[in-house]
Amino acid sequence: MSSLVRPLALLLAVLVAVPTRARAQVPPDRHIHGVVEDAATRRAIRDADVFVETRGEATAQPVVVRTRSDADGRFDVRHLHTPTVRLYVRAIGYAPSDRIVDLRDDDVVVAVRLVPAPTVLAAVTVTADTLADRLARVAAVSALDARTIAATRGQTLGETIRQLPGVATIQFGPSISKPVIRGLNSQRVLVMNSGLRQEDQQWGTEHAPNIDGFDADAVTVVRGAATVLYGPDALGGVVRVDRAAVPDSGAMGGDIATNLFSNSRQGALSIGVRGANLALPALGRVGYRLRLTSRIAGNGQAPDYFLSNTGFRELNGSAALGVSRAWGRGELLVSRFATELGVLRQAHAGNFDDLQRALTAAPRDSAFSYGIGRPNQRVAHTTARLRVVRDLAAGQQLEFVYGFQFNDRREYDNHGPLRFRNVPAFHLRLFTHSLDARWSHAPRLGWRGTVGTSALAQGNQTIGKAFLIPGYDLWQGALYAQEEFTRGRLSLTAGARTDVLSQTTLAFADLGITSPAGTRRWTGFSGSFGGAWALTRDLDIALRVARAWRPPTVNERYAQGVHHGTAQYELGDAALTPERSLGLEGTVRYRGARLVLDAAAYSNGIDGFIFLRPTDPVLTIRGAFPGFRWSQTDARLRGVELAGSYQLLDRLQATVNGTLVRGTDRTTGAPLFDMPADRVTIGLRTTGSSARLGRWYAGAGTLLVRRQDRVPTGTIYALPTAGYGLLALDIGTGGLALAGRRIDLSLSINNALDHRYRDYLSRYRLFVNDPGRDVVLRVTTPF
């Protein structure tokens, strides 16, 4: 369900795109039908792409239904629940048509007359390139569309989604940002990138998702367990990053996007090209989409000093080819993400004494620099994906996705004589093959849904000069079904999944460290059941129960080594058993004429919760380190999320967005690690549109974060962090007319008052303040 606390800009977009808001009481089931014709000859156009997008009052999420015109140019889309829809029609050789259709009028046939043109495709993204999941109605889901992403894009992907309710990030300065959903992160939050499970050593909190923030046309966050559709690592939630489908009509077009960040003096440039005018032998007409992105950032800047060695560089590229035929669609995507990033020097300790000294020393100013020294990370992630969708009768679809991913991670430390520092301390190479097949079947006895199977084969190599985790092989197979039943005001969803995992670790015996070989196999079941009930036209409630499980990962079972930045010595436990969760969540959605409100509350019990328990200090030749052993306990996570907006005046809107999480160790009553502090964002926004300025907006918001005093004792994390408040300002427009072009422009000022603060989830908070004022300019120019 959605949070309709979606970002302000999206609300704006909705308000502008759907100027005629429904006022009348109307029956919920509507349909649209029409005919596509050539504007000049009035001849029917067959096989035109017809997209019907419902958004606004009655549905939380924009839903896009896609169909094609038949031989007579006709199309018909049923079961629509909004008073107005957006109708987007395109056909090869014609300019696309994009309009709002009011369905409250009597049964009219909509005539879509397309003007012949060798057109440029509209830059607006209408469909994502993967099947939407069927959780949206009963689960807590929030989404960012392409326009919002472009207007709010942060230094990293994590920074972009941090604005959503229930989402926080673990930060290692500006360069590493790891999503936290409802207090869970890393191996419990699955990142799906264009339909592939992102396999990039995600267990490490300082391993950020290796995804190009510019190569995302939609980001969706599912809060709470979504293991039925996504597998065990979605126990905490899912971040879905989707790209637009490769165009199947239109000439070449594209965009140039520039982002400038004052704080780290970051410059980011991304160039995208797309079209469908490529003719290949044997394949015929082929659509394509290319993107190349580069970012260069220097040291971040706290209000009184620069953060030494926190710069980063990215060079990313992707290329996709797609065909769209009568049988369906096929798409090949190849992408590469490569980054080099620095780790704050002060946070890198030789031993616990060094750490204590770093904690008590005043932060040193360091000059601004784009240079990256030790310690640092170099990571490259290469992906190849082949996707085939077969359209079957009665709206059924078969989807196959094969993916190959290669993640190459090198981490360099700063120990020992110089020559050792050019050899990575940790060098991990992860190879992943995956194959997914899904069948979206036609309604049967009122149920419609998806049945799927998933297979994954993974191998890890450990090569660096130090040991952290062993090499391993992982095999995984799954079978699942997610079904939805709708009758009248009631809608039910049910899902079930079985996973089998086999984990084989390779023996390691070198440097005095031994790690045994062994194979473990686990089988587990996930299930979910939920219902949504529309009490009135404006109000609906939903309830969902989800059962999930997750086997221990290799690092939890076999880690032996020091974690950079925290000087904590982590020790795995091979005897760990899977953790199992049972979660209950309720959501309430209100869509009034002025007030829009979404609230969610949940309680999630996790038995055998795997976490790092403080243990005896580990003595080494380098001195003593605080010891942490992966252990299990029974935990409970509870929380409330609230998101709403109120239309104060025609052009003035107030928004609020708050998140509260309580994580508790049920056996001791102690708080859990890494829980985000309570926070609320309050904003005011004014919007408008004109021919010259486009759809403009201006807003101000404040983020208020309460003191985090629920911290576990006995560790260096036992330091509470103070509360803080930050002011953000932003102004921008979509479609500014300039030199004959339509330019998207936005200017944001984050932490406008240059406030000194340390967030509880900032891993550098023990040493330095979080970054100060950041002025961000974003310009996107289509061509």
Add this chain to the structure above:
Amino acid sequence: MHRSTSWKVAAPAALLLALAGCGDSSTEPGGESELITRVTLTLTPQGGGAAQTAVINDPDGNGPQAPQAQTGTLSLARGTTYTGTVRFENAVASPIEDITAEVRAEANEHRVFYTASTTGVTITTTDTDGQNRPLGLAFTAAVGATAAQGAGTARVLLCHYDSSPKVGTATSCTGETDIDLTFAYTVP
């Protein structure tokens, strides 16, 4: 249609199996050691006499096993000054690597600190780096005539400097610690 569907299932599955064969994890993990696993202290009385040697071994270096017990005893006679040296080695490499030479070669980035627990025992660094700052691979241990008798400990700390400047007058490590060990001695 049914036929083509099953073909589509079979083809990617075959591809998956074929590709799963390459890029697997069969490479044994292993790597180059950066370790210092053995530290040796040698004390020679300045007035003449036999040198004493004490060794602490930690075969897993930074690994979770604690360093092994010290081998060799150090007996510091009151009223005597000893000339001392320290030696850092990677003893799990074959052949054994002498890291001391590397520390000397990068003298401007390193310093060894010594702390004796006994009142009346003073350890003084006697060598310097290229900028005339103390280095600490060579030192003297002066045992006063009235030094407290009994068991004592000498802490040996190898510090290296990277972002932080090496300050000659510093009395403790302000860089990063590469070695931090404590040797036992007695003052009879």
